Ligand code: HEM
């Protein structure tokens with residue numbers, strides 16, 4: 019077979035190496051096999067991504083009325099904890115003052131709350147380092163150097179705006195999408 | 208007869224099989240007469256121990272899986288049922304859980320042996336790299352196994368470790384979501400971990416086979432680190448090393464039994480007897496003891512990506528070690544400086560192991576930083592330079608000279624002493 023293949027022609031751009039029809043066939047066959055293998059593997063790899071029922075965006079409604087100033091509650095949204103904190107005037111003032119401090123992930127407090135409802139700080143309660151749940155939602159728990167939250171896993175400190183101030187976490191606590199349905203009711207998601 | 212293997216097995220039934228599929232000839236060649244350096248010490252037991260340990264893990268695991276339920280709402284209870292109601296379930300689980308610890312003890316000693324006696328050097332580089340792959344597979348298997356009981360440590364360990372991948376820029380978050388099959392560690396995660404926890408040990412069996420196949424090409428290293436030169440330097444594997452390994456296995460089983468029967472939870476963490484709660488992180492989460500040094504390296508860096516890279520890098524440097532160590536002398540017995548630095552490295556690893564189990568504050572952070580720095584300096588800077596400056600002690604002429612004295616001692620025969628005389632032959636081929 020190999021000997022009886024089409025007469026070789028010399029491609030000058032390949033430094034004089036002989037390119038035969040067989041080389042071409044090998045390349046096409048190899049590429050075809052690679053595409054085929056990819057087409058078989060991808061459905062399997064993709065099956066490990068979130069399934070449709072998991073993806074189906076769920077939303078949660080929260081009644082804020084029972085949460086008094088200084089208090090915080092944890093609710094579950096899409097399997098994640100969300101912190102809802104009723105900030106005191108002191109805490110709001112501190113968050114504002116710290117807008118000018120050196121922040122690892124700079125963000126003004128005003129961008130993390132809704133206008134006119136600065137007392138409500140709503141953040142996803144997952145440490146942006148490696149995913150532990152920071153302490154501080156209960157008033158009996160340690161709240162770290164900056165009065166917000168403290169992650170016990172590797173020592174990240176968050177302030178009263180949920181911004182990272184000290185420790186290995188690279189980013190501020192995330193603000194989930196939410197809207198006020200009334201003065202005392204929010205819908206997350 | 209044409210096409211049949213000429214078998215030397217005398218039993219007619221075995222001979223019939225062996226002529227068509229020469230497995231008995233192979234076993235005889237690789238484990239019977241296989242020429243093995245005559246000067247092994249007990250550190251050469253640990254490969255055989257690791258193999259036994261893998262078999263124990265697979266055997267107990269298969270029976271545990273018959274009673275285990277991989278579902279987020281039922282996993283914890285099914286493990287408790289194994290402990291209380293299933294016949295001998297407590298024994299199976301305690302052997303499996305402590306077996307993981309024994310496995311790492313055995314493999315870590317096996318690796319330190321290789322480091323001390325230079326077994327990673329040419330011509331055994333690939334053998335060593337296969338060992339590093341075995342270590343990685345073991346770590347993945349043990350990590351996913353620890354998630355299965357679905358206690359608090361299972362859950363939060365899984366969360367922290369999978370989140371390591373979020374450190375990578377751009378693709379990190381998608382990788383983590385893909386690993387989880389959702390937006391947090393949940394049922395989908397538990398299911399796939401169970402599937403992989405069942406699969407990987409069998410992949411391990413395959414890689415262990417390649418590891419041993421590579422060993423049987425180069426032959427074993429030995430405490431002197433010099434090459435086998437004549438049949439006098441060797442002994443047939445059976446009965447000499449089957450016996451020596453058996454002694455080691457007895458001691459190993461004794462230690463194993465003490466753990467299982469007298470301190471089955473000593474190496475575990477009590478928080479894992481609390482069912483997983485996605486809304487509360489335990490105040491002090493720690494991985495299993497065998498991961499603590501790596502965990503300490505992770506935490507010693509105040510930067511997320513940096514910590515993750517350094518942690519993976521600590522295993523990466525092992526893979527390229529054969530090319531980092533420039534000394535042509537294998538055994539630390541003849542390397543006066545390396546011998547000391549080896550123990551400094553061991554100390555650094557122990558410090559990392561202790562610091563990894565403490566809260567990441569105060570002196571522990573600094574100790575892990577110093578130890579991490581030494582770990583990388585040792586491999587990346589000291590070993591490449593040391594080989595050029597260190598003056599090795601004079602090497603003995605041959606293993607048999609060193610072991611038996613000038614004229615080869617009694618009989619002087621080594622392999623030649625064995626009945627069948629054939630024992631020396633494979634050596635000459637190799
Ligand atoms: C390389 C070998 C293996 C290692 C290192 C390993 C490690 C582990 C570890 C650390 C646990 C958690 C034990 C606990 O805290 O309760 C575990 C659990 C489990 N493993 Fe394995 N395992 C191995 C092989 C296997 C195999 C081959 C199977 C099945 C065929 C298996 C099935 C299970 C099951 C069902 C559990 C859950 C029950 C339990 O938690 O005790 N394992 N494994």
Ligand code: FES
Nearest residue numbers: 145147148169172
């Ligand atoms: S997970 Fe919070 S500091 Fe590491």
